[in-house]
Amino acid sequence: MKSCEYYIEKISLLIDGELSQEDRDELRAHFAVCSECAAVYKAFSAVSSSLGNSLEEPPEQLRGAIMGEVMRLDRAKKKKQITKLASYAACLGVVVFAGYKIMNLEPADVSADVETQPVAKSAVSTSVPEVSEQLDTAEAENTAGVAVDGNRYSSSAGINADKAIIASATNEMFTIVNPQTLSWLDTLLTPVEGSNSAPQDFIDYFASFYCGDTCIAVDIYVEDYGVFADFGEGPVPVAGTPADFTDLFG
Amino acid sequence: MITSVYENEIIRSVLRGKSERFEALVSLYEKNVYNLALRMVGNPEDAEDMTQETFIKAYKSLATFRGDGKFSVWLYRIATNVCLDFLRRGSHCDEVSLSAENSDGEETSVDIPDVSFEPEKLLMRKLTREDISRGLAELSPEMRQILILREINGLSYAEIAQVLGTEEGTVKSRIFRARKKLCAFLSDGGNISANSPSNNKQGGAKR
Incomplete structure (x- = not known):
């Protein structure tokens, strides 16, 4: 016969769901013959649920205060980076331009040469992370140079992608390999003229388009008044309607 | 994970x-x-x-x-x-130092080695938020921390071990001791208090 002290330790594990089925059965059998341990179990449970149920709402202003400080730090950091970047302005100009080319995906005419394209893309893909970080920085303070490439939105994300993985804000995952669906998604994500009013809400879908070895990330915002996609330079209105996206992803 | x-x-x-x-x-x-x-x-x-x-x-x-x-x-x-x-x-130094001294030999830290409590007494009471707060305040910060991670944040033993940089076995025994001590406090209306020197004798004598 094991001592009650042995069982009492196990009770703590039972409460925390850290006990094997076998141990659970053994413990329950002991409770049937030992009212003392059964009472300890009840007491532990009572305290445990009081603790778990005692959650309080944080003060309303808290989130704003945190984000205020975050954005202040963000501005300070970017200012510092901009100063640093300015001293490299000359060589950066080239990189930024190349970066935009990549972020915007290839202009339509590139798609003609299907066979060589993956090679070409993978060759440049290694420089993407670095470049894109600098881009965000540059974009934040100064948009001069951003619109240099007249074709920047002439082709959209899905072009030539052989796979897309979409994650929704509700944490659902969609993997799309069907060429027709990919092409449809490409159509939906084609930037259009329209209000540039920024989306108010959080991102609804994170899309990753795989073109050979290159992965292009697009953030999609579905708002009541339209759909926006962020190809790395801030959200722009796109051709798809909110209903189109509901049809695709539910 | x-x-x-x-x-x-x-x-x-x-x-x-x-x-x-x-x-x-x-x-x-x-x-x-x-x-x-x-x-x-x-x-x-x-x-x-x-x-x-x-x-x-x-x-x-x-x-x-x-x-x-x-x-x-x-x-x-x-x-x-x-x-x-x-x-x-902060001003809570005296309370914390008790356990900080023992931070190497964590198993020997501040709590009474063998706290007992009367579960029936505890079960007869209605536990209020206030009770819980006072009970938690009686625990050492480290005990409080581990119990909070489990009960409020719902972390598994493995995750708590990750947070504290310790072994799961240690987590297991610490949670058990923290829980027992909290129950002892709650069943006793606050008479068991290892941390507060004025109550030490009383707590020791009880057991």
Whole structure:
């Protein structure tokens, strides 16, 4: 016969769901013959649920205060980076331009040469992370140079992608390999003229388009008044309607 | 134990320079972090400061977060450290030093080795929020921390071990002892108190 002290330790594990089925059965059998341990179990449970149920709402202003400080730090950091970047302005100009080319995906005419394209893309893909970080920085303070490439939105994300993985804000995952669906998604994500009013809400879908070895990330915002996609330079209105996206992803 | 796709994407875009996206992480976890802090430091004003400090630290060190563990676990680790630091440098020194002395031999730390309690007495009472707060305040900060991580933040033993940088076996026994001590306090209307010197004798004599 094991001592009650042995069982009492196990009770703590039972409460925390850290006990094997076998141990659970053994413990329950002991409770049937030992009212003392059964009472300890009840007491532990009572305290445990009081603790778990005692959650309080944080003060309303808290989130704003945190984000205020975050954005202040963000501005300070970017200012510092901009100063640093300015001293490299000359060589950066080239990189930024190349970066935009990549972020915007290839202009339509590139798609003609299907066979060589993956090679070409993978060759440049290694420089993407670095470049894109600098881009965000540059974009934040100064948009001069951003619109240099007249074709920047002439082709959209899905072009030539052989796979897309979409994650929704509700944490659902969609993997799309069907060429027709990919092409449809490409159509939906084609930037259009329209209000540039920024989306108010959080991102609804994170899309990753795989073109050979290159992965292009697009953030999609579905708002009541339209759909926006962020190809790395801030959200722009796109051709798809909110209903189109509901049809695709539910 | 991996960070959700959604969280990873937010983190990625914050790191790409879109700091405003950090708000999504704040909205997901502010309640849990606030309650963790509230239970650790014991009052709303300090808990608010601790919560803010936690998120700012998380934002500043986001680049060091590796996506191989849960983001929540990483965040709670920051939160508990922020709170413990606060308690150490604050006026609660005497209480903390008791356990800090023993931090190497953690198994021998402050609690009474063999606390007993009468479960029937405890079960007859209606546990109020106030009771729970007073009970938690009786525990050493380290005991409080481990119980909060389990009960308020719902971490598994393995995750708590990760937060505290310790073994699961240690987590198991510490939680048990913390729980027993809290029950002892609650069943006794506050007569058992290992930390408060005035009550030491009484507690010792009882057992």
